[in-house]
Amino acid sequence: MSAASAAAEVPAPALPLMEHFYTIQGEGYNTGRAAYFIRLGGCDVGCVWCDVKESWDAEKHPRVAVSDLVALATAHIGRNVVITGGEPLMYNLGPLTQALHAAGCQNWIETSGAYPLTGGWDWICVSPKKFKAPLPETLRHAHELKIVVFNKSDFAWAEEHAAQVGPECRLYLQPEWSKAPQMMPLIVEYVKNNPKWQVSLQTHKFLDIP
Numbered sequence: 330m331s332a333a334s335a336a337a338e339v340p341a342p343a344l345p346l347m348e349h350f351y352t353i354q355g356e357g358y359n360t361g362r363a364a365y366f367i368r369l370g371g372c373d374v375g376c377v378w379c380d381v382k383e384s385w386d387a388e389k390h391p392r393v394a395v396s397d398l399v400a401l402a403t404a405h406i407g408r409n410v411v412i413t414g415g416e417p418l419m420y421n422l423g424p425l426t427q428a429l430h431a432a433g434c435q436n437w438i439e440t441s442g443a444y445p446l447t448g449g450w451d452w453i454c455v456s457p458k459k460f461k462a463p464l465p466e467t468l469r470h471a472h473e474l475k476i477v478v479f480n481k482s483d484f485a486w487a488e489e490h491a492a493q494v495g496p497e498c499r500l501y502l503q504p505e506w507s508k509a510p511q512m513m514p515l516i517v518e519y520v521k522n523n524p525k526w527q528v529s530l531q532t533h534k535f536l537d538i539p
């Protein structure tokens with residue numbers, strides 16, 4: 330047996346699955362588009378304002394085989410799949426993204442960029458965090474940079490990261506959900522004065538959908 334066919338018979342490692350749902354992408358460039366969300370468990374970045382802290386402990390979530398994840402993601406008419414978490418890049422996403430592509434999916438990722446980029450992606454959203462710095466290599470691959478604005482010092486921090494992405498990368502400022510009433514007027518003024526940036530809102534929270 331060749332090394333290649335032996336490798337093909339080794340099943341891809343199962344991944345901890347917190348939740349999965351078919352919804353509308355609520356944030357950033359692909360806002361408004363139907364997408365199947367796969368939320369992997371496990372994150373050690375520790376954002377104080379994280380809106381999905383239940384995802385952090387990978388052990389709390391069952392491991393699911395790649396083939397079963399693909400079956401879930403392709404059970405609806407849409408073929409856009411968002412891999413999120415938790416921090417999805419804590420895992421090697423090569424086998425999952427390969428299987429999703431083979432099933433005709435478009436693979437999108439939501440990541441902090443704190444771990445090496447693995448897998449094949451049609452859209453990469455990097456949302457860097459102060460709590461664990463993004464890798465320069467991952468920032469260079471971003472199609473979209475999405476900065477969560479928690480206080481007014483975050484605009485200068487956003488510019489530091491905008492200087493590290495490629496020339497085609499879309500730039501978004503998204504208010505931290507609980508601070509939106511205070512931060513939104515500042516974001517509006519900032520985008521008016523710095524039009525390379527765009528506003529991103531967590532529209533799914535206004536719509537009360539997942």
Ligand SMILES: C[S@@+](CC[C@H](N)C(=O)[O-])C[C@H]1O[C@@H](n2cnc3c(N)ncnc32)[C@H](O)[C@@H]1O
Pocket residue numbers: 372378379380381413414415416417439440441442455456475477503504505506507531
């Ligand atoms: C829950 S995270 C999971 C993916 C990855 N760990 C990350 O942080 O990019 C998904 C997206 O939600 C954003 N997010 C998390 N908590 C938020 C909050 N309280 N307000 C606004 N955006 C938030 C993150 O910055 C990220 O862009």
Ligand SMILES: Nc1nc2[nH]cc(C(=O)O)c2c(=O)[nH]1
Pocket residue numbers: 352353354355356366413414439533538539
């Ligand atoms: N509708 C919807 N859009 C999203 N965009 C990014 C999300 C995430 O938690 O990664 C998310 C989410 O949880 N729901």
Ligand code: SF4
Pocket residue numbers: 372373374375376379380381382384414415416441458
């Ligand atoms: S990196 Fe993402 S999942 Fe992890 S704590 Fe921060 S917002 Fe939450």
Ligand SMILES: [Mg+2]
Pocket residue numbers: 380381
């Ligand atoms: Mg979310």
